[in-house]
Amino acid sequence: MTATTAASTEAPRRAGPKRHRLGGLRHGAAGPLFVAPFMVLFLLMFLTPLGYAAYLSLFQERLIGGNTFVGLDNYVTALKDPLLREGVLRVAAFFVIQVPLMLLLALGFALALDSGLLRLARVIRLGIFVPYAVPSVVATLMWGYLYGPDFGPFAQLSRKLGLPVPHFLSDGWLLGSLANVVTWEFVGYNMIILYATLRTIPQELYEAAAMDGAGAWRIAWSIKLPALRPALLLTLLFSVIGSFQLFNEPKLLQPIAPDVIDTSYTANLYAYSLAFTGQQVNYSAAVSFLLGMVIVIFSYAVLFTANRRRTS
Template sequence: MLRHGAAGPLFIAPFMVLFLLLFLTPLAYAAYLSLFRQKLIGGTTFVGLENYVTAVKDPLLAQGVVRVAKFFVIQVPVMLVLALLFALALDSGLLRLARVIRLGIFVPYAVPSVVATLMWGYLYGPDFGPFAQLSRKLDLPIPHFLSDGWMLGSLANVVTWEFVGYNMIILFAALRTIPHELYEAAAMDGAGAWRTAWSIKLPALRPALLLTLLFSVIGSFQLFNEPVLLQRIAPDVIDSSYTANFYAYSLAFTGQQVNYAATVSFLLGLVIVIVSYSILLTANRRRTS
């Protein structure tokens, strides 16, 4: 018989083993690689923080981070507003076939991002895409969704289509936890549907909205699959440094600069931590004030 106090560590032991092997160990190895540099003469040599100094001054990395930050500012508010509207509509109980609608909104998240990007790449196509063909039939200018001016918005549209349902489910689940007594009290006070949503539902959704925002920060700065696949049909617009994550991948697997790629990945992780912490700090200050 195991002692009662030993049960807890045994339950979490499988997670800790996997966490150590699949997260901490690769992270430590990447940190180790970032302190070295492969040279033509002398082989691999220890350079300390020299790779980090080079990465901070790297204009390609800076452009990729700025581009992803613009993507975040454009895409995330639209995605979260749509997810919030869908969650409120489903929770209102006024929609017919609510379960079917909920499933229809969530289905795009179940589609792999590779498949979703290939599908939207076909729709965006200026030669055989349906938008281009329809424009030709109506004698209208062909929309260039894959041009330099449209590309960021086109990527935002793909990601929004993929993840609105995921965020909607999180917000909808949070709405279902609100006690019905609050709704009954609001109804007795004469509050309508809009007043109930504004005064009860939205304040109760703040933790869930903060969670979805943090997930969106991590996902946005790790943008990879969509630009990599669209590069094949728009190589003049998307280069190997279009996003910071794409840049790190290109350095490691195309340029064979594994040490510098590890450095870029660490700096990207640092940016994600800073942005996420800033959002949490701002939210906590507003809550306490």
């Protein structure tokens, strides 16, 4: 994705010979200097740890012989590890349920806000966005208490009405409860990206469409949705990355739902537990690496399907 992005947006704009001379040949030396501080830190904070993780994943701590090179043994173990498989499948299920729901809601809200049909549009827009500014720790603690069977208002209300108390933190409900927390946190963020994109559509397009007799739905379908494509793809990519890394929310709900959320509830939680409570640093590195690969493969799959659909 990245290579084509850079190339396709750059090529036409860089084509002018005048700019080429201006930006490049005469002042070329300054460019790398501006870029250098960022790239040095990027090298230290991204590439070095990544390389180190790759290196670690090829070793094993043994009682006899100490640190031993074992090749891809850790990866073979990880691929057969039922705990890891369960964790990955669980976040995959989470992704399949939560992300479409979240993005559809965000899209619907953005279109509603942009339609000009709402009263109090500004208040509604900011209100939906506000959860993004709430730390995920606070969001999760808050929802955890709301879900709670003791003083959560849902439990209080059902008790008052004589209904069975909903068990949001039980085995069957928990993934849904987590999805609700994440949706609450991020719908507004995605909505704002989509809404901001809608606001950049030139008004002449709407006027021309209205002149041609297009109604609100037709305008939404034929002008707004196509214009939202790149932004939707961006939000989808962020969601892929976010879902598969699910950590904060399950980790923070663990104390109040200890029977349901174990140390390998999500793949990321598993990698964390391996490294910090299990002291299995090498195996944990292999697990994180595999998780990273799953994310990259999924991201490319998303981009690939999106691109193919456009060309066909």
